[in-house]
Amino acid sequence: MNSPNVPERLLIADGDWQLLSTCRHHDPHGVYGWHHTESGSVVRTRQIGAERVQLHVEGREPVDMQPIGDDVYVAALPDTNSVAYELIITWSGGATVTRADGYCFLPTLGETDIHLINEGRHERLWEVLGARVRRYDTVLGTVIGTSFAVWAPNAAGVAVIGDFNGWNPSQTPMRALGSSGVWEVFVPGVYAGEVYKFAIHTHDGTRLDKADPMARLTEAPPATGSIVAESDYRWRDSGWLEQRDSTDWDASPMSIYEVHLGSWKYGLSYAELADELVDYVVDMGYTHVEFMPVAEHPFGGSWGYQVTGYYAPSSRWGTADEFRALVDAFHARGIGVLVDWVPAHFPKDEWALARFDGSALYEHPDWRRGEQLDWGTCVFDFGRPEVRNFLVANALYWLEEFHIDGLRVDAVASMLYLDYSRKEGEWLPNIHGGREHLEAVQFLQEMNATVHRHHPGALTIAEESTSWPGVTAPTTEGGLGFSMKWNMGWMNDTLRYFGEDPINRSWHHNEITFSLVYAFSEKFILPISHDEVVHGKGSLWERMPGDSWNKAAGARTLLAYMWAHPGKQLLFQGLEWAQTSEWSESRSLDWGNLFGWEGEYHTGVRDLVRDMNHRYVDEPALYTRDFTGDGFDWVKADDAENNILAFLRHGAGGEELLCVSNLGGTSQLSYTFGLPVGGDWELVLNTDSADYAGAGNDLSAVVHADDYGWDGKPHSVTLHVPAMSTQWYRLRG
Known part of the structure; x- marks a missing residue:
């Protein structure tokens, strides 16, 4: 010049x-x-x-x-x-x-930070990358501004742009910190609330304006800018966190309410949900709530499963601190908060992660590993240390910055198998010639081990639909290390069975009993999730055969059977009253079902779920041995002709609970069951009760199992089991 x-x-x-x-x-x-x-x-x-x-x-x-x-x-x-x-x-x-x-100013990342980033082991990545408001005391006074740092190793140059510099990349170019691939600059006078992006210049002369991968707040879609954020939130849940981390969740009650925050009641903010949703979940007796993804996503119709802002709670419903307050409100009422987490893939939006610095960076460079064609998304390069670091740190971020109690990991099967939903020629085998995605396995093990090392009471839950061995086995034993796994097989078999007309169910009896063949091979959660009430599958109500009375009876019977089955349970919003229509993210739930025509049937289902949740936590037999075979025994599994099921749940303290289900259309007035234990059994739940809009058959409050042997058992009891109903009986001490 x-x-x-x-x-x-x-x-x-x-x-x-x-x-x-x-x-x-x-x-x-x-x-x-x-x-x-x-x-x-x-x-x-x-x-x-x-x-x-x-x-x-x-x-x-x-x-x-x-x-x-x-x-x-x-x-x-x-x-x-x-x-x-x-x-x-x-x-x-x-x-x-x-x-x-x-x-x-000196770089805001030190040598240790750079070393850990290069190694892929910086567990608090969000504290050094992204935008951070900083304060420096100088002889001229306190300097307040924001440091910006971004990983873009293949960029020719990077600048931060925003309203503070007229979105002109020539004003605030960033420096490269050695060979780390990290670019950094401190900008005085930039405060929380400023919108920014990174202008990335590629070696071919292209300029890409990219949102910050580490942004802690974003503009509300469809706007795509990142926002400088600073939290002054003061948590009040130290008691909850201490109790959580000392709890053995394997032996504790877990009844999970799955929620899409945007449609539970359409238009509510985080702040409004902190009142209405928290009160509702507490009243209904759930122990946990699970949010479908809250990380920022541009397309609402993806329900949050195509994430562009992994470190930012969606601005659709408020600020990050308002989301913190929502979590805090649940903890104050004794409710755990789980969040869906999506490390399998990300969308191709040009302003986000895809080809971030002009090359395949977060995604694998070979399309046979770097794209999920069915979903139109990119797949993370799990073999790259910096990418694994981005995701592992993100898992910790949600637990530490938002006090989340667990992560339900989406689409695990798509990560484990290189040929998942791919035709021949569309995938690359691993180094041994197999279909297992070894790098993804390593990532999942690293993520689980890291989360549990830092937060022993936090849960990681796999949505995994195959028979991959050891999903919930410890990583020290070669397992993936998840706390629990969704039982997709149980869900599919059970819904298919209940969709059959009772007259045909005898031909499908193995579908309702097969789950016990493998029930203790993993630590299972029984889900009836959002995926089962969309895309033409119909609502649970619509799946049930018969007229409205029979639909309601079928829903009540299924849910009571589900609550008693080994495993924790999860129910999607609206299913607790058997909503009549399919779920849509673009409108509220059908709350009118509870008040309109035939509202008594839906109110009855809701009241049953509420009562089951409150009774469930008082019945140790239903949860203390969920994951071990010594917590279960069949009483009647082979009466396909009459569609009768009965089983015992055994508590760790010697508690006994008998679950009896008549899944047919004919009442059994005097049905005898063999039992290993005699004595008085108290009726604690009856789905056929008039309180739930059932037939209101007069069942004995207490029945006695005498010493008369039956079905190879030393004792027996004869029960009236109404058509399409489930009963729970507790052995009196």
Whole structure:
């Protein structure tokens, strides 16, 4: 850069200027800011649109800096040592601001940070990458601003852009920190609430304006900017967290309410949900709530499963601190909070993660591993340490920054198998020639081990639909290390069975009993999730055969059987009253079902679920041995002709609970069951009760199992089992 009447020592070398003017300079801090010269020192700054720039050195009067072209200003100083200074900038119209020079600050990432990032082991990545408001005490006062850092190893140059610099990448270029691939700059005068992106310049001359992968807040869709965020939230849940981390969840009650925050009651914010949803979940007796993904996603119709902002709760429903307050409100009422987490894939939006620095960075470069064709998404490169680090740190982030109690990991099967939903020629085998995705397995093991090391009471739950062995086995034994796994087989078989007309069910009896063949091979959660009430599958109500009375009876029978079956349970919103229509993310649940025509049937189902949840926590037999075979025994499994099922649940403290289900259309007035234990059995739940809009058959409150042997058991009891109903009986101590 040449300018008349300016000493050459103050000018910018042509090579540097060419790189700076095209935003391709790896070390703009080597040009801008304070620098030593042979005769003293020089300060350079670029202030696009400024009419005047003055240099104020501590202890001296301000002096005008000399413009040398292209909005660059310089000033020579006699000092040979670094000095404390600030810039006084006068803009068009006369407005003046005084601020520090960001190009005189040291990098905000240290050598240890860079080393850990290179190794893929920086577990608190969110504290060094992204945007962080920082405060520095200097001799000229406290300097407040925001540091920006982003990983873009293949970029030719990177700048941060926003309203604070007119979205001009030439104003705030970032420096590359060695060979780490991290670019960084500190910008004084940028505070929380500022919108920003990264302008990434590729080696082929393309400029990509990208949202921050580590953004902690974003603009509400369809806007795509990242927002500088700073939290001052003060948590009140230390007691809950301490109790959570000392709880053995394997032997504890878990009844989970799955919620899509945008449609439970359409239009509610995080703040409003903290009142209405929390009260509802507490009243219904659930122990946990599970949110479908809340991480930012551009398309609402993806339900959150195509994430663009992994570190940002969606701005659709409020701020990050308002989301914190929602979690805190649940904890104050004794409810755990789980969140769906999506590390399998991400969308191809050009402003987000896809080809982030002009090349395949977060995704695998070979499309046979880097794309999920069925979903139109990119697949993470699990073999790259920095990508694994991004995801493992993200898992910790939700637990630490938002006090989440567990992560339900979406689409695990798609991660485990290289040929998942791919035709021949569309996938690459592993190094051994197999279909197992070894790098994804390593990532899942690392994620689970890291989460459980830091938060022993936090849960990781796999949505995994295959027979992959050891999903919930410890990583020390070669397992994946998940706390629990969704039982997709149980869900599919059970819904298919209950969809049959009772007259046909005898031909499908194995579908309702098969789950016990493998019930203790993993630590299972029984889900009836959102996926079962969309895309033409019909609602649970619509799946039930018969008229409205029979639909309601079928729903009640299924749910009571589900609550008694080994495993924890999960129910999607609206299923607790057998909503009549399919779920849609674009409208509220059918709350009118509870008040309109035939509302008594839906109210009855809801009241049953409420009662079951409250009784469930008082019945140790239903949860203390969920995952071990010694917690279950069949009483009657082979009466396909009459569609009768009966089994015992055994509690760790010797408690006994008998579950009896008549899944047929004919009542059994005197049906005898063999039992291993005699004595009095108390009726604690009856889905046929008039309280639930059932037939209201008069069943004995207490029945006695005498010493008359039956079905190879030493004792027996004869029961009235109404058609399409389930009863629970507790053995009196």
